[in-house]
Amino acid sequence: MKVQERELAKSIGRAISKRRLACKLTQEQVAEQLSIGYEAVSRMERGTVMPTVARLIELAKIFDCPVGDLLIESSNxxxxxxxxxxxxxxxxxxxxxxxxxxxxxxxxxxxxx
Structure with missing residues (x-):
């Protein structure tokens, strides 16, 4: 990943983590709802993996928020x-x-x- 993309991935990861914690969900619970391993959720939250648009939409549904909120929180x-x-x-x-x-x-x- 380029430096800019890495920083964006980290910002989005922080937004995902913040929303997950606000919903009082564990990484395991989110992973189960997404049908993925909890390690994948951890990688998204740490910003080592950039979630796809489809994944962001799924996360927004889990967190009961507009998908745009995940992006706005991470915007510069x-x-x-x-x-x-x-x-x-x-x-x-x-x-x-x-x-x-x-x-x-x-x-x-x-x-x-």
Missing amino acids: RSEEQGEFISSLIKTLREEDRRFVLEILEKFTVHLNR
């Missing part, structure tokens, strides 16, 4: 990262969203110095 494009931040805070109360945005703004100002 600012627009998609903004969508990801939006998805994280949308369930918060208005005052909590404001609090998160204030912190994010302070971090951004600090990092731009």
Whole structure:
């Protein structure tokens, strides 16, 4: 794999792992639903294997999320990262969203110095 592809595979792997853990599933349980060995799930999560589009669709069904969420979480494009931040805070109360945005703004100002 090229360096860019490796980094993308790692990012997608982190998104898969995060979703799996949020669903309180083990690698073995996901593997069973996919009819593959748990080692294959482990390789996807570590980013040593890039999952196919078909596999991402299957994973999205298991995790009960849109397939795009697995890609957006792993994107390095600012627009998609903004969508990801939006998805994280949308369930918060208005005052909590404001609090998160204030912190994010302070971090951004600090990092731009």
